Amino acid sequence: MTTDQPIEKFSYDNTIVKWFAYATMLWAIVGMLAGLYVALELVFPQMNLGMSMTSFGRLRPLHTNAVIFAFVGNGIFMGVYYSLQRLCKTRMFSDKLSKIHFWGWQLIIVAAAISLPLGYTTGKEYAELEWPIDIMIALVWVTFGINMFGTIIKRRERHLYVAIWFYIATFVTVAMLHIVNSIEIPVTFMKSYSWYAGVQDALVQWWYGHNAVAFFLTTPYLGLMYYFVPKAANRPVYSYRLSIIHFWALIFLYIWAGPHHLLYTALPDWAQSLGVVFSVMLIAPSWGGMINGLLTLRGVWDKVRESAVLKFMVVAVTAYGMATFEGPMLSLKNVNAIAHYTDWIIAHVHVGALGWNGFLTFGILYWLIPRLFRTELYSQKLANVHFWLGTLGIIFYVVPMYWAGFTQSLMWKEFNPDGTLANKFLDTVTHLAPMYALRSVGGTLYLIGALVMVYNIIKTVKQGNFLANEEAEAPALAKAYTIRGSEHWHRRIERRPVRLLLISLIVVAIGGIIEFIPTFLVKSNIPTIASVKPYTPLELEGRDIYVREGCYTCHSQMIRPFRSETVRYGEYSKAGEFVYDHPFQWGSKRTGPDLARIGGKYGDAWHYNHMYDPQSMSPGSIMPSYPWLFENKVDLTITPKKIKAMQTLGVPYPAGFENIAADSALKQGETIVAGLKKAKVQEVAALAPDDEIVALIAYLQRMGTDIKGNVKTASK
Amino acid sequence: MKFINYLTSISGVDIYPLISLLVFFLFFVVLTIYILRTDKERMKELAAIPVDEPVKKDKKSNDQK
Numbered sequence: 001m002t003t004d005q006p007i008e009k010f011s012y013d014n015t016i017v018k019w020f021a022y023a024t025m026l027w028a029i030v031g032m033l034a035g036l037y038v039a040l041e042l043v044f045p046q047m048n049l050g051m052s053m054t055s056f057g058r059l060r061p062l063h064t065n066a067v068i069f070a071f072v073g074n075g076i077f078m079g080v081y082y083s084l085q086r087l088c089k090t091r092m093f094s095d096k097l098s099k100i101h102f103w104g105w106q107l108i109i110v111a112a113a114i115s116l117p118l119g120y121t122t123g124k125e126y127a128e129l130e131w132p133i134d135i136m137i138a139l140v141w142v143t144f145g146i147n148m149f150g151t152i153i154k155r156r157e158r159h160l161y162v163a164i165w166f167y168i169a170t171f172v173t174v175a176m177l178h179i180v181n182s183i184e185i186p187v188t189f190m191k192s193y194s195w196y197a198g199v200q201d202a203l204v205q206w207w208y209g210h211n212a213v214a215f216f217l218t219t220p221y222l223g224l225m226y227y228f229v230p231k232a233a234n235r236p237v238y239s240y241r242l243s244i245i246h247f248w249a250l251i252f253l254y255i256w257a258g259p260h261h262l263l264y265t266a267l268p269d270w271a272q273s274l275g276v277v278f279s280v281m282l283i284a285p286s287w288g289g290m291i292n293g294l295l296t297l298r299g300v301w302d303k304v305r306e307s308a309v310l311k312f313m314v315v316a317v318t319a320y321g322m323a324t325f326e327g328p329m330l331s332l333k334n335v336n337a338i339a340h341y342t343d344w345i346i347a348h349v350h351v352g353a354l355g356w357n358g359f360l361t362f363g364i365l366y367w368l369i370p371r372l373f374r375t376e377l378y379s380q381k382l383a384n385v386h387f388w389l390g391t392l393g394i395i396f397y398v399v400p401m402y403w404a405g406f407t408q409s410l411m412w413k414e415f416n417p418d419g420t421l422a423n424k425f426l427d428t429v430t431h432l433a434p435m436y437a438l439r440s441v442g443g444t445l446y447l448i449g450a451l452v453m454v455y456n457i458i459k460t461v462k463q464g465n466f467l468a469n470e471e472a473e474a475p476a477l478a479k480a481y482t483i484r485g486s487e488h489w490h491r492r493i494e495r496r497p498v499r500l501l502l503i504s505l506i507v508v509a510i511g512g513i514i515e516f517i518p519t520f521l522v523k524s525n526i527p528t529i530a531s532v533k534p535y536t537p538l539e540l541e542g543r544d545i546y547v548r549e550g551c552y553t554c555h556s557q558m559i560r561p562f563r564s565e566t567v568r569y570g571e572y573s574k575a576g577e578f579v580y581d582h583p584f585q586w587g588s589k590r591t592g593p594d595l596a597r598i599g600g601k602y603g604d605a606w607h608y609n610h611m612y613d614p615q616s617m618s619p620g621s622i623m624p625s626y627p628w629l630f631e632n633k634v635d636l637t638i639t640p641k642k643i644k645a646m647q648t649l650g651v652p653y654p655a656g657f658e659n660i661a662a663d664s665a666l667k668q669g670e671t672i673v674a675g676l677k678k679a680k681v682q683e684v685a686a687l688a689p690d691d692e693i694v695a696l697i698a699y700l701q702r703m704g705t706d707i708k709g710n711v712k713t714a715s716k
Numbered sequence: 717m718k719f720i721n722y723l724t725s726i727s728g729v730d731i732y733p734l735i736s737l738l739v740f741f742l743f744f745v746v747l748t749i750y751i752l753r754t755d756k757e758r759m760k761e762l763a764a765i766p767v768d769e770p771v772k773k774d775k776k777s778n779d780q781k
Binding site for chain 2: 083086087157159161162163226227230231234235236237239240241243244245248249252490510514
């Protein structure tokens with residue numbers, strides 16, 4: 001059909017690919033270093049250095065954001081910018097947009113790297129960045145989208161290869177997830193409250209959180225797999241039919257799976273069950289995709305022995321298969337009851353992150369860089385060394401973490417014959433120290449491997465000769481498309497990018513809407529608990545400190561209805577208890593104990609001493625100390641703004657309450673200070689009612705106390 | 717306090733799971749039929765898009781047609 005079309009000459013933009021490749025490598029090292037550092041902090045708590053900026057709660061989000069959005073993010077763009085041009089047989093739509101996209105994205109990463117250690121966080125996992133950065137992300141993402149669609153529209157290949165479908169779904173879904181989850185009300189520059197509260201916030205957050213895994217770590221990388229594995233093996237994909245089913249099934253099912261992060265929590269049962277069903281179904285397309293990737297190598301397995309690129313890709317696709325088998329298993333309620341809050345989840349995500357994302361990126365880099373620089377890879381041997389270091393690193397990372405996860409779970413649930421708990425929480429922590437140490441050995445090996453790669457690639461770049469604009473030619477696309485015979489509806493979609501985008505959006509939006517609407521509609525019907533009242537201004541300030549310090553990275557606030565939990569922590573958590581929690585702080589990991597009912601468990605003086613020197617109150621604890629809370633003062637001038645924001649969000653503070661909020665905070669602070677003085681605490685700094693530590697104690701002592709005594713559930 | 721209470725308060729909520737199941741089922745049935753009916757040669761052609769060098773491929777295919 002293109003016979004009559006003139007052959008057009010054009011060139012591919014390799015410069016943008018090179019930039020993203022360099023950024024991928026840079027942020028890989030940074031993200032992994034941050035990961036290794038926080039891993040070591042769990043082994044040697046002294047490494048928190050007693051400084052706010054280096055404490056675990058602030059660095060851990062830096063690690064997760066760096067590896068997900070900086071390392072993998074740049075990896076996605078590197079792969080997309082290379083493959084999209086070639087699959088569409090055209091240069092990127094606009095070099096200028098490419099540049100804006102590149103520098104915008106790096107600017108966001110730098111803003112994250114600065115703001116997270118400074119404690120600017122929304123307190124929502126993998127969405128910690130504050131509202132100005134959220135807006136930047138949305139703008140840069142749209143820039144990427146325009147550039148991508150512009151390219152697709154001016155393409156010279158009628159059919160959109162399946163990789164492009166994955167890119168389109170990624171673009172549209174990430175945009176939707178990011179915008180919906182980031183709806184927040186700004187209080188100051190760099191401080192906001194989530195628009196949602198409690199159960200709803202949890203549901204939106206994990207709908208986002210799970211789909212960040214799905215549409216940031218998986219679908220774009222599947223697109224890359226469908227392009228780069230056939231390229232590296234020099235064979236077409238095993239089954240194009242399977243890839244079409246893989247695509248639709250995956251995006252259809254993934255979007256529903258979020259609630260499996262909230263099993264046995266206060267989330268409504270039906271939403272939990274929905275999440276489980278779709279998670280289990282996900283195994284089918286995931287494994288279909290894995291098989292499709294691996295079978296692409298049919299007949300060329302002998303090459304795998306020689307080619308480091310293929311080795312990395314084979315392990316990556318295998319790790320994808322393992323992680324996507326484990327995921328559905330973990331989302332079964334009975335397995336989840338054991339695995340949730342433990343290091344098992346850490347092991348699971350690192351099979352995905354180190355194996356799937358890491359190794360696929362490395363494979364692509366080893367394949368791509370020599371092509372961009374028109375040379376051979378500097379050293380195949382070093383690439384093989386990297387492969388083995390990385391593989392050993394993954395094993396040394398995940399095996400201790402699985403071990404730690406099972407151990408934790410068994411120890412948490414162990415009872416004495418007389419019905420008391422066999423282990424104190426702290427025993428489970430100290431017991432795991434060797435596993436945490438081994439895990440950092442794994443992380444170190446993996447990092448060394450990555451450094452070997454960087455060296456190898458620098459050498460390759462030096463010996464090569466960069467081809468900035470790669471000449472190519474292809475016939476122009478006929479304007480009018482002549483249909484031969486009757487055309488199937490799906491065929492029509494395959495060559496209409498905008499329609500593909502819209503259908504993808506509808507497909508993913510259905511899942512979100514069906515999940516959310518019931519929980520949102522029932523807002524007025526959530527069984528409110530009469531005794532649950534809004535936080536006092538001081539408690540609210542204390543809660544903001546809790547969020548700022550990233551306490552949720554180690555402590556949950558969600559007691560599940562198990563005997564082992566209610567005996568240890570108290571009455572299980574109810575949905576109605578969280579109606580004023582903007583954002584929710586249920587957490588996802590218990591490196592330390594659950595705090596949902598910490599209020600009143602210990603005296604103020606205990607908290608005072610514990611926050612200054614945790615080991616003095618709990619010998620063997622790996623919690624960092626928080627000396628800065630004893631010097632910093634709460635800025636009570638912002639408190640009225642915070643109260644007003646909360647009022648806007650529907651928290652029932654009486655009208656005009658903001659005017660007396662600061663006084664009320666001081667008054668409550670004075671009571672706490674008087675109590676601490678009476679208990680004769682050794683004052684770290686002269687006690688004042690507006691000390692941050694006082695506010696934090698106020699919050700900690702409030703937590704979970706609303707329904708401790710006489711639980712009254714009102715119908716309205 | 718049972719969570720199922722939330723659901724029962726929405727009128728006609730039982731249609732939700734039915735609709736979703738139906739949407740999925742029908743979509744995949746139609747998709748599968750389409751996939752099975754597609755022309756094998758065409759599928760091969762599409763799968764080859766990334767591995768074919770653009771310049772050579774187009775010249776060749778043009779010559780053939």
